[in-house]
Amino acid sequence: MSVYFSEKFKRFRKDKDLTQDQIADIFHVSPKCVSRWETGANYPDIEILPHIAIFFRVTVDELLGTEIIIGEKKATEYKNRIVELLSLGKIYEAIDTARKAVKQYPLNYELQTELMNALCLSCGTDVPGYKDNIGKYKDEIIALGERISNYCTNQTICLRAKYQLFKQYISWGMKSEATEIVRTLPSDEWYTYAANVGYVLEGGEWRQNQQTCICRYTYLLCYSIMEYMRKSCADNLQKIEWIKKTIRIFDEIFDGEGDAVFNGHRDFYNIAVAQLYCEAGDVENALIYLEKGTQDAIYHCNNERSDYKSSLLIGRRFEHEHIEWPTPRNICWMLWEDDLMKPEFDIIRNEERFIKCFELLKSNSRELK
Secondary structure, eight states: OHHHHHHHHHHHHHHTTOOHHHHHHHTTOOHHHHHHHHHTSOOOOTTTHHHHHHHHTOOHHHHHTHHHHHHHHHHHHHHHHHHHHHHTTOHHHHHHHHHHHHHHSTTOHHHHHHHHHHHHHHTSTTSTTHHHHHHHHHHHHHHHHHHHHHHOOOHHHHHHHHHHHHHHHHHTTOHHHHHHHHTTSOSOGGGSHHHHGGGTOOHHHHHHHHHHHHHHHHHHHHHHHHHHHHHSOOOHHHHHHHHHHHHHHHHHHHGGGTOHHHHTHHHHHHHHHHHHHHHHTOHHHHHHHHHHHHHHHHHHHHSTTOSHHHHHHHHHHTTTOOOOOSSSBOHHHHIIIIITTSGGGGGGTTSHHHHHHHHHHHHTOOBOO
């Protein structure tokens, strides 16, 4: 509270073109006392506050910054509610809530970023009617991204908005616009706060920072490997080896932590390997990796730490980064309804082992909590 008061008091004094000595004389206190008010070292006794407010023609709440504190609390409540709605797959409710929040706090760029994120999620290919949403929200997403990037002074929020807009430009095939953004992103990971703050931290803070860095850079490495695999001219067997290497990286990094959320990536990767083996005509290996992916998915979905809200913590562990799915379906549901329905699996669809995996995934499907 003293921080808000000191800033307000100093500004009000300067607006009236008064010195600290003059203020001290008006309120019958020492100049040193006024100086301490303005540095935030102390603030006036409660009996003096109403008189100061009357003198500056403001309310006591305004003088103390109470309305700012309440506003910040309400904005945080809005943000948490938006994140919660997205975690439940209620994208359009999240958008409505974010619009209301931004209207109430038009200069809060964090809330604008949450609105942008919700709009972007509504344009994801997993969302029914996403093409219509692109038509409705595309201009608004661009406007929000540019506004936050141009005017927000918080580097973390600014970078998040830039990166979100960059990804949207890529998904819309707007490569020239994406190129303009990517050139403004930090050029070297080594010269960042996260990569170097560990040198000055100790104990629990040091451990948490190092774990965050390891997680972030592991994801970045694996993402780069998968993108290289997708766009390369490699044949199916070579792509399979790339995915297997990615799985091994995740196993090496995260198994020691016993983190089911991170290990949950294996289910998607193993199913991807099974699909590639199907395309290569290798039925036995396709079934082997289908069974591995099924087992991982069931473990992931039944582990009490790894429902959707726990998965959302992945993003929170990386400070400003978010991992949010625009669907209330758990992983088992997504795999049997999306992946296993692909025609590539037709080669093994009538196999008893495939049918068993299909039914297991289906029976473990549920909406996320």
